[in-house]
Amino acid sequence: MSIAGGHDKAARAAAALGMNALQVFTKSNNQWKAKPLTDDQIAAFRQATAEMGLTDPVAHDSYLINLASPDDVLWHKSIDAMTVELERAEALGIVALVSHPGAHVGSGEEAGIARVAAALDEVHRRTAGVRCQITLETTAGQGSCLGHRFEHLRAILDRVTDPDRLGICLDSCHIFAAGYRLRTDSEYNETIGELDRIVGLGRVRAWHLNDSAKGCGSRVDRHAGIGRGELGLGPFARIVADPRFAALPMILETPKGTEGGENLDAINLRLLRQLEASAEAAAAGGASRAARAS
Known part of the structure; x- marks a missing residue:
């Protein structure tokens, strides 16, 4: 949600659309610096999330940050910026700060992963005692971006000094654009099983629910509305019905705007809730039939 006018406005706007999860930027996402948060701004956001019932709010860091950069100036600038982002998230009461792992820009995956791990160690050193976790996001794999293979995330976790903070x-x-299939039950189970084997489902802190405008394995990051892209509705029905993810915040990063006078976020949210309700009804019917059979 947009933080124009204050983080508390974002919380109230999300609740007005019927949402019970929230993701914000801690500051402008296309600027390196921001004015420090005031006590009043922090209190207003915390009060708004509590009043609106928005538990476990999530933030996304600035897109300028690149912890994998081989350029020392940008790398150190990114560490400084990530430290500030994490401190701001902690002040706001945010539980997870989502971050793309970064792009190696030609230095190679191994060098990029090592660079990310070293940067995270330095950020963690500077923010001892902070409870908010940096949460590494899976990526589509455009250009030299890391994170499009589960093995990249595992390698970062293995290299950092304190993986429990990630x-x-x-x-x-x-995930789909990176080449992991999700369209059928077997494909979904295979992909989630691979994630569990390599990274561990206990590491998952949030979902971004977005359809893909491009095909599986395209490595092109183009989001589409729920059911309006190459994924279709099936994968979303499986995700929202999966009990392993029931307690996690699920965030829409779908195209914004209106359609027929209705907010697109509201349309996408309604679709997801219909899928969830259908899954619950099907599960209840199956349980009832099983009880009668016994």
């Missing part, structure tokens, strides 16, 4: 954010569009 989580994972799954993005349905990104």
Whole structure:
């Protein structure tokens, strides 16, 4: 949600659309610096999320940050910026700060992963005692971006000094565009099983629910509305019905705007809730039939 006018406005706007999960930027996402948060701004956001019942709010860091950069100036600038982002998220009461792992820009995957791990160690050193977790997001794999293979995330977790301070954010569009299949029951189970084997489902802190405008394995990051892209409705029905993810915040990063006078976020949210309700009804019917059979 947009933080124009204050983070508390974003919380109230999300609740007005019927949402019970929220993702914000801690600051402008296309600027390196921001004015420090005031006590009043922090209190207003915390009060708004509590009043609106928005538990476990999530933030996304600035897209300028690149912890994998081989350029020392940009790398150190990114560490400084990530430290500030994490401190701001902690002040706001945010539980997970979502971050793309970064792009190696030609230095190679191994060098990029090592760079990310070293940067995270430095951010963690500077923010001892902070409870908010940096949550590494799966990526589509455009250009030299890391995170499009589950093995990239595992390698970062294995290299950092304190992996317990890291989580994972799954993005349905990104996973699909990276080449992981989700369209059928067997494909979904295979992909989630691979994620569990390599990273561990206990690491997952949030989902981004987005359809993909491009095909599986395209490595092109183009989001589409729920059921309006190459994924279709099936994968989303499986995700919202999966009990392993029931307690996690699920965030829409779908195209914004209106359609027929209705907010697109509201349309996408309604679709997801219909899928969830259908899955619950089907499960209840199956349980009832099983009880009668016994």
